[in-house]
Amino acid sequence: MERLSQQRLIAGLCFICGSLLLLIATTSDPIAIRNVRSQFAQIVQIQIEVLRNWQQHGRLNRDLAYGSRGSDIVLLQKMLAQDATNYPSKRVTGRYGELTQKAVRGFQADYGLPVTGMVDDATRAKLNDIFFSELCPQPRTIYPDMLYKKMSGESFLPPDYVPPGLEDISKKVPTAGVMCLREDVVPYLVQMFTDARNAGVDLMVSSGFRRPEIQKYLYELRVRTDGELASREIARPGLSEHQLGGTVDLTDASIGYEGAARGFAESLGGIWLEQNAHKYGFTLSYPARVSETTGIQYEPWHWRFVGVDMATSLKARGTTFNEQPDAMGDLRNLTAIRPNAAP
Structure with missing residues (x-):
């Protein structure tokens, strides 16, 4: 099962956001509401920051293995931390240790890749593809081209609409x-x-x-x-x-x-x-x-x-x-x- 797919990432984010919305709905305390808004901003920022780090590195671009160190290990650990099942500790140390190796093995098993515990060509390509598709998804449903659609309160876009290309x-x-x-x-x-x-x-x-x-x-x-x-x-x-x-x-x-x-x-x-x-x-x-x-x-x-x-x-x-x-x-x-x- 593709645990790190875009659907799962979004579902996890939406579940957390939904919980915050429920908390807001059940309180009138302005301080509590401010705190919740701050938490929401932090959650969104975590997602954005991982993606920005990925973009700034120009994707993962070298093989990584046990004992490796550096900023690309930080990026790898942040990427793996999006899936608590494989990387429950979510530790970001910049060092490729046993926990990171175990998380990579779990990721490889999920995607049917050779379970080596190393970020090799195939694993690196899969991680890069997942994070790119999170930002630039492909349409799963084909609609008429809506580039020139007028936006008004009387005519909504379909909820699953993704523009082509x-x-x-x-x-x-x-x-x-x-x-x-x-x-x-x-x-x-x-x-x-x-x-x-x-x-x-x-x-x-x-x-x-x-x-x-x-x-x-x-x-x-x-x-x-x-x-x-x-x-x-x-x-x-x-x-x-x-x-x-x-x-x-x-x-x-x-x-x-x-x-x-x-x-x-x-x-x-x-x-x-x-x-x-x-x-x-x-x-x-x-x-x-x-x-x-x-x-x-x-x-x-x-x-x-x-x-x-x-x-x-x-x-x-x-x-x-x-x-x-x-x-x-x-x-x-x-x-x-x-x-x-x-x-």
């Missing part, structure tokens, strides 16, 4: 860790970053594709703690443009690469994007003027790819993509096509 962009543009985007959007983003850099603006991606499972628990937590205000600060599950795979949150060096910052609108990057993003097919989804009608607060960092022609037209008309007629229609009654299923 997700690609890691962390090697192509500056990012705050491993980020994924649709491969057909990436060239436009890369060119935009290149031209911005040539103009003296250093942009960075702080968020890209976001799994709907994480969006769900982020939203529910905010509802428990912030009530009705949550819907103005974070999209409901199924309504996040990040799930489409063509949307990025951006920041820049002039504000210290702060993420989701109101001040980004007045930053060098924010001003440059306002003047130029449409040339590369990106449009601002939630400008200040539509916050009352959309119910979403002003997000100067949130840029969505809609194609050069559409973005240029929207810029000229001073309107947003979500104010246009919905070419995709209501997705609630769409029949999904599963791979290998009969048409």
